[in-house]
Amino acid sequence: MTRPTPWSSGIASEDDDHPKEECGIFGILGQSNGDASAHTALGLHALQHRGQEAAGIVSFDGEHFHNHRALGHVGDNFNSEAVIGRLPGCNAIGHVRYSTTGETILRNVQPLFADFEFGGLAIAHNGNLTNAYGIRRRLVRQGCIFQSTSDTETIIHLVAISHYSTVVDRLIDALRQLEGAYSLIALTRRKLIGVRDPRGIRPLVLGRLEGGAHILASETCALDIIGAKFVRDVEPGEIIVIDEDGVRSIKPFAKTPSRFCVFEYIYFARPDSVVEGRSVYEVRKAIGAELARESHVPVDMVVPVPDSGVPAAIGYAQQAGVPFELGIIRNHYVGRTFIEPTQNIRHLGVKLKHNANAAKLRGKRIVLVDDSIVRGTTSMKIVEMVRNAGAAEVHMRISSPPTAHSCFYGIDTPATGELLASQLNVEAMARHIGVDSLAFISLDGLYRAVGLPGRDDETPEFCDACFSGDYPVRLVDVEEGPIPEQLSLLTERE
Numbered sequence: 214m215t216r217p218t219p220w221s222s223g224i225a226s227e228d229d230d231h232p233k234e235e236c237g238i239f240g241i242l243g244q245s246n247g248d249a250s251a252h253t254a255l256g257l258h259a260l261q262h263r264g265q266e267a268a269g270i271v272s273f274d275g276e277h278f279h280n281h282r283a284l285g286h287v288g289d290n291f292n293s294e295a296v297i298g299r300l301p302g303c304n305a306i307g308h309v310r311y312s313t314t315g316e317t318i319l320r321n322v323q324p325l326f327a328d329f330e331f332g333g334l335a336i337a338h339n340g341n342l343t344n345a346y347g348i349r350r351r352l353v354r355q356g357c358i359f360q361s362t363s364d365t366e367t368i369i370h371l372v373a374i375s376h377y378s379t380v381v382d383r384l385i386d387a388l389r390q391l392e393g394a395y396s397l398i399a400l401t402r403r404k405l406i407g408v409r410d411p412r413g414i415r416p417l418v419l420g421r422l423e424g425g426a427h428i429l430a431s432e433t434c435a436l437d438i439i440g441a442k443f444v445r446d447v448e449p450g451e452i453i454v455i456d457e458d459g460v461r462s463i464k465p466f467a468k469t470p471s472r473f474c475v476f477e478y479i480y481f482a483r484p485d486s487v488v489e490g491r492s493v494y495e496v497r498k499a500i501g502a503e504l505a506r507e508s509h510v511p512v513d514m515v516v517p518v519p520d521s522g523v524p525a526a527i528g529y530a531q532q533a534g535v536p537f538e539l540g541i542i543r544n545h546y547v548g549r550t551f552i553e554p555t556q557n558i559r560h561l562g563v564k565l566k567h568n569a570n571a572a573k574l575r576g577k578r579i580v581l582v583d584d585s586i587v588r589g590t591t592s593m594k595i596v597e598m599v600r601n602a603g604a605a606e607v608h609m610r611i612s613s614p615p616t617a618h619s620c621f622y623g624i625d626t627p628a629t630g631e632l633l634a635s636q637l638n639v640e641a642m643a644r645h646i647g648v649d650s651l652a653f654i655s656l657d658g659l660y661r662a663v664g665l666p667g668r669d670d671e672t673p674e675f676c677d678a679c680f681s682g683d684y685p686v687r688l689v690d691v692e693e694g695p696i697p698e699q700l701s702l703l704t705e706r707e
């Protein structure tokens with residue numbers, strides 16, 4: 214993936230004020246009728262919520278690798294027999310990503326591919342490597358020539374210079390040198406390989422099609438779309454190697470307590486996915502119920518900020534015994550790339566996506582439920598919109614704790630200083646956003662909603678660093694400070 218690591222830029226749009234998942238990955242091996250790439254396109258379509266700005270597929274037909282990578286949605290680029298026909302083979306991997314804009318950024322679109330003495334290797338990565346820059350600098354000094362600004366390319370170079378003979382051993386050798394969050398899917402001439410980092414920060418699941426093909430994917434919703442059965446989650450620190458001999462599991466890393474990203478439950482994963490044994494939808498409802506127990510105030514109705522606030526709002530309304538109403542309607546036909554050409558038009562931005570259901574809101578006291586507040590820009594516009602529609606009182610309830618710290622593990626969040634919760638306390642945030650009251654779920658409440666007694670501060674079950682500041686993996690590159698060199702032909706702001 215590419216996030217705002219020191220050598221790349223990640224510019225979040227102010228009009229879409231949410232943290233952004235940066236990648237979804239999918240792989241299939243053994244699709245005997247040769248349409249692995251069509252299955253991969255479907256899988257990526259189901260994972261589109263994890264990255265909307267670029268997509269790519271690499272297939273292998275028994276002799277050659279083929280690839281197609283493009284900026285834009287899966288449905289816009291992998292929608293014709295002509296494109297899928299140029300990606301033949303029984304094995305394929307694919308990737309969707311959130312990226313910055315600009316044509317040259319196509320070089321960063323995954324899967325990345327390289328030809329080695331042992332044959333070709335394609336890699337798709339979800340996550341972020343926290344020490345890749347230091348390693349990249351060493352590799353550049355040794356003569357490696359980087360083609361992209363992606364931290365994923367560091368893995369390719371480490372595999373290339375490894376002294377081990379097999380591709381799996383070379384990959385293990387490379388990953389032992391790297392730190393951070395990574396769920397990877399790799400394709401070689403004979404193998405499909407899946408890896409989760411030792412803490413299992415990002416998700417990865419194993420599935421199977423009835424005809425025998427094996428699948429690896431970021432989420433179970435990508436299995437559902439092709440009719441594949443969920444086999445199991447890939448475990449933290451596990452490498453799954455799939456070839457004609459079947460499925461092999463290797464655990465080459467020192468055992469470390471797992472720290473899955475809790476924000477996957479709150480916002481990133483699709484609600485119809487089952488993640489680490491828990492239904493995302495049910496967890497979101499449980500968070501809403503917990504939020505109601507913690508901070509309910511007398512109101513006439515509970516209104517979700519659609520779509521991501523819906524399951525938590527249902528849970529909240531059920532727990533509080535207050536009607537759930539669609540007081541805000543979302544326009545599903547507004548693309549994320551809608552062009553807003555003038556400043557005058559741009560300030561209307563949020564109404565392109567959401568409109569108040571004035572007939573329902575007029576004169577009513579409402580609780581608005583949303584999943585997070587990042588800069589607060591969208592929340593302000595939504596609150597203004599429902600007040601203009603006649604809401605008598607507006608109370609906002611957020612199904613995450615205050616996001617006060619940046620993520621360095623594969624989610625694009627603004628710098629810590631731009632996060633509203635890093636600047637203001639809850640009361641000041643409420644005044645800034647313009648609500649009568651504001652409350653966030655507590656960190657303990659969040660852990661209760663996923664079925665635990667609360668947060669164990671000694672050994673927390675999850676990564677919750679963007680709320681707690683407790684980063685489970687060292688931020689080596691960040692600690693080493695700003696990066697002076699230009700490490701590829703891509704400048705920071707292309």
Ligand code: SF4
Pocket residue numbers: 414474475476477619620621622623624676677678679680
């Ligand atoms: S910092 Fe937040 S968004 Fe990033 S991995 Fe941890 S919990 Fe997830």
